Amino acid sequence: MPEPFAAWFAARGWTPRPHQLAVLAEARAGRHALLIAPTGGGKTLAGFLPSLVELAGRPPRRPGEAGARGLHTLYISPLKALAVDVERNLLAPVTQMGLSIAIESRTGDTGVGRRERQRRAPPDILLTTPEQLALFLAWEGARSYFADLRRVVIDEVHALWPSKRGDLLALGLARLSALAPDMTLIGLSATVAEPGLIQDWLSPDPARPVSLVRGAGGAPPVVDLLLSQGRVPWVGHTAHHAMAEVYDAIRQARSALVFVNTRFQAEFAFQELWRLNEDNLPIALHHGSLAAEQRRKVEAAMSRGELRAVVCTSTLDLGVDWGDVDLVIQVATPKGASRMVQRIGRANHRLDEASRALFVPANRFEMLECQAAREAIAESAFDHERPRQGALDVLAQHLMGLTCSEPCDPDALYEEVRNAGPYASLERSGFDAALDLAATGGYALRAYDRFARIVRRSDGRLVARNRETVLRHRLNVGAIVSAAMLAVRVVSAKGGRKIGPQTRGGRKIGEVEEGYLDVLEIGDTFVFAGQTWRLEGVTGTEVLVSPAPGEEARMPSWGGSKFALSTFLAAKVRAMMSDESRWSALPADVAEWLGLQRERSIIPAPDEMLVETFPHGQRHFLVAYPFEGRLAHTTLCMLLTRRLERLRVGPVGFVCNDYALAIWTVRDLANLDMDALFEEDMLGDDLEAWLDESPLMKSAFKACALISGLIERRFAGGEKTSRQVNISTDLIYEVLRRHQSDHLLLRCAREDAAQGMIDIARLADLLCRIRGKIRHQALERLSPFSVSVIAEIGRQASPGQSAASLILEDASAGYDAQRWTQDLIARAVGDERMDIGNAEQSGP
Amino acid sequence: MSLRIRVNGAAAECRASGALWLDGARALIVADLHLEKGSAYAARGQMLPPFDTAETLSRLETEVEALDPTLVVLLGDTLHDAAAEARLAPEARARLACLANRRRLVWVLGNHDAAGPGPLPGEALADLELEGLTFVHEPRPRAAPGEVAGHLHPCAKLKGRTGRLRRRCFVTDGERIILPAFGALTGGLNIRDTAFAGLFSRAPLAGVLHGERVHPVAFAALAAD
8 A cells, every 4th residue: 555545544543454455456457346345344445546546646737737637537326416425535535645636526416617617627536427427428529538537436336237227337338448448447336146247247358357356244234023923914015013113213223224115105104103203303204206405405414413213215225324324124025135235234334333224024924024034134145136138229329429429430339339248249230220220210111311310421430410419319318217207396275376287386395206196186185205285286297285284194105116026035935934943933923824824725835836716705716926026926917817818717807916916707716727827838929919018018118219319308498298208109109019010119128028027037937937836725715825915906906908998997887878968968067067268279 | 889979960980090980971081190290200300100101091091991981081280291291102192192082082271281282182171061060170169060170189088996098089069079180190188178178068078099999988087187
């Protein structure tokens, strides 16, 4: 360790950690490195030490030399807040050592003046996000700006790489390698099962391998399980029964993070904790729908150590260090061991002290899952991931960006793209297809060649058509596509002011997805951001609400957890369930429940799948227990329903949770051949036919169309509302399906839907796993296990095509062809009369 | 399955395709084809599929084959913009010529295609009267009964226990009717929008297109956007 760094460490009584020295050595040798270390291990400093050492060794700038040096180090973080926080943390040692190193952050919030200056006179170290990098690379000055680049540090790389954002970043890194061939990468990651996947992602080039550096593991976390003896519910997701115990745990902690899996659960837990909060502890709320300003306030209060607890969703999975947090509470199950370790790592960022966590299962199956997660954490076992194949819609966006930057040789571009991990095995045909998608929309019918957005110059190089094309591309950079959000704003309802299209709301309290309001009527009260509001009206892009304190309020559900139970954890749950010797670790009532299931039905062996059939009410039920997560189960139900229709047993509906699925039918199911019913060939034509019609495909297509640039999400003059975008993407989807069913965007959408939304890979694994291993029990009545899923009926909508027909049946019920005129008259004289004459006439 | 109604006394059939069929006059009416909308966007840098004209004409041909009309009325905004005619592929021109073969083809002019069909076959009219009905592009407030119009691209939104649905629709109060847009890439305007206020003498009925059916839905059962 050179001076002044050695002295700086010594002055603080610190010794550089072995992994910090190892990263320094790798960087000096010009090798890429991946550092895997738990939180609290001085990981960020390890990432920056090589750059700081190099920069400290440079001769000082002479006066008037400003701007002559290029950017030395680029730091990329998935979170804006992290970039800003790291800037602050890095400035401290730099100032203390008296180093002359310019460090600046650049995010979407950075002002125009500062951005401009950062371009003219680059700092030594720039801290930014993947989207900002993509914008930089679409700029005409990119080549010279990055010519002196020595290093790129990628923080939280484990969270970035397996996503489209990761694809975009990997392409950006490949570009940077082309602009600055000597540049080295340092990836910073939390502990993962297979570091090799991230190493390959960082650099697939065998000539530039990535060295793996592992930090010493910290003290193993202490994870307690809230047993709630005698009170663990059979069903439910809210852990209502345990809130008093959660409150006690908060009271005994210095500061606690209370993680939940959905915003609904966050609002619910927050309400319940405040109901119990006799000591008036400062307990705050943090989730993705709250106004950004509100979230920042909570984060700031947390870093000042002013809060005793924050109830939060995955919005706080990543983020800045809060030294004071000494307890992480997970309400309802973590769904995956890796995510849980991340969350636990948010407590106590000191390596030598154990992090403390408390699991609060919401029902009996969750009790098994939490126990399995505890064991996984104790064994340091993690969920496995699959290698990443880069998405071609992201590639199309990237290629468009590069041709905005400078004229590009297509052959060189192809070689460059294959230097990005997720695109290492990309065929030339895939590259050409993505390029054509960006240029002319990728249509077999060559009608748009004359309108191409990318044109070929006489020297064969590709370049963006014109200035307007460039500007429009820059407005649409990024691979994050979220549902269109409506701002929730407060209006005063005083004076009986009428809410009309011209009404403008006041203070913004948050944002909600468009569909969220469908369950509410004007005048309904609901809980949001920890308070009760009355819905006053909805205008184009705003939801107008007024305060309604003290009123009985509804709490609209945002749906179940977006995380699926991980395969790894599911296998552990199955193993625990079938091994009676391990039941003693569970509360007595849960063990009894398992015993009851064994008595009334069976408990399957770990490699078996239990299927129960029984009559219930007027219907016959089939309940299966694959433990593969809600997504895979939903897909399986859709496919089973089609098959049951063909078998003429009259399927009526289905529900799923993470552990089980239930289908109910008109006719008895007990004599069905279960092996034939779950035969793997269901993943053929049935799957394709269903998927193409499903809303999932349409939303996947919309995301791909936006990312690829086929549809613009922003144009000069404002963002399109999703209604505008929706109309076009659904219609485009239909037209494309009929006329070019192998279009690149349709293929991208099918892949995304199969991977992320319906979990086909997992379903295929399941069907293979249970071949010949189905244990069918024909019962006379429902079993203890089946209660958990049957209880979901009525609380969930069944997805799929039949839903549309159902809505229409509902709406036109009671219609009589001969009487509709009379009906109309009757309605017209009632209060259904249209408000005629008041409204302005306007054409579309 | 179509929805059979009377408009100002004339028997009419709202077809699942979005076309209106008048049995008495053997007339097929379609509104807002917006041919060459895709290429209009492409020219401005948004590469919408170039299949919209072919798709729209296929749908129209299917109806013509099924019904064998003596009169086809294109109820305005048949072409997406003034330059759309010039962008039509030769194949599309030939198909339009076929449509005018052995039957009367009327282009009621709209705001997008006020310049008329140019060299394309058929007669261009500002409006057309037939069997007590008046065919115009843009619906007029307080119009006399019998008006058949397009222009607004009506669509209906329904909320059910299991979700929501937005579909193109016919709107009628029994005296007048507004047709859904027939074009493959044409969006819709919710009939609860203020643009529809003042056009009907009483709460109208929506004929909601869904698959092979037209579902009648009372105005009161519809949701605003």
